[in-house]
Amino acid sequence: MDRVEADLRDELARRVAVAPPLPHLADSALRRGKQARWRRTSLAVVACAAVVGLAVGVTSALPSPPDRAPVVAALPLEGPPRVPLLVGPEAAEVLDWPGGVRRSRPVADGDIPVAQVPSGLLVVLDGAAPALGLLGPNDDEPRAVVPGLAGQDIAVSDDGRRATVVVSDPGGRRLQEVELPSGRVVRTVGLAPPASVGGEVRPVAYSADAVLVSVGTGPQTLTLLWERGDDAVVGELDGVLGALGGADAGFSDQPDAVGGRGAFSVADEQCATRVLELRNGDGSPWSLCDETFAGFSPDGAAVLAVRGSDALVVHDADGGDVTGRFDVPTGLRTYGWESNDTVLYATPSGDRTLVVRCSVSRGTCATAAELPSTDRTPQPVRTTG
16 A cells, blocks of 8 residues: 555656646637636646546545445436426416426516526516516516616526626626626626627526627627626637537636536537536537537536437536436427436327426436427426525
8 A cells, every 4th residue: 555655646746747738628718818827727727637636546446435335316206397387389377386286377478487596587578678587486477687688698607696698788788797686786898899799699608607608690609708707808719609508517616717517519510519618628528419409407417418309318517428318209399407317308198298207317207297288388497506
């Protein structure tokens, strides 16, 4: 054991002395104009990651005590959906099951539920004065918390206590981060180039307190990264097109982390989505091939994807390994995460629509709810916090 410890110390010293080269895209997520500073940071972070990785690798080679066996806390398959369902498009309503009892609340024409947060249901309110609204747990109508929206895209933090929107004021369009449920402005920044040069600006997701923002459409789309604490600059990401989603991935409590995980569209017809870590490029990018990205799990550890129109596939977010697959012979209508271990999907069955819950850890599914008719589709609403 003394020899092993001595070898380990020597290897750690060698790794620290010679930092490994940055992988592809390692510094592409860093703001232009600050690249020199961030490259120094990147080298330090990657070197530390190598040290930690080596230590973990050596430790994992040792026998594990019996009390360290992994425990999977899987939720039961029985019971109604644990997230709200948006049913529509006509005569739209939000279904949920407080206390296990089904409840229906109408959604005004043009309003769009965004996410379930600890303080209620976030809704983009349509009309002459678009606003971000909040439908409280016991309310029948939402109240406006952020007026003057310039678009319908809202990024919501993983804890559900912050949101980023685009607003219009006499000075032009601005990115604005607000607290929930108060709507108090935390920070704001004018959309200077490249965000101000044409194209729609869409806050997409949070990634370890950084906000992923897409600008433009099609092959001209680009992604911006609004880092936490930065009230003046929005930097551009190289090597990717539009942002599709993000997750903290355990990095939100690390002050030097540029971001957590992100999923991005890329110029590849077969493998059109790339998943990577933005924490200075640490981690190997991987691609979804012949599949459509459908969201990170609430903890950012897994990715849900759709293959064709009749299969849901779950990937490990670290390297893309498949951890679950659920075939749906009757065809998928809608789908989404319910928890870190369960996904929901809707599918027709005769004259009804079934909402089915599938457990990734168990690899099994069960019906969670039934809705009459097949012409109104229940869509799981993302839940945060």
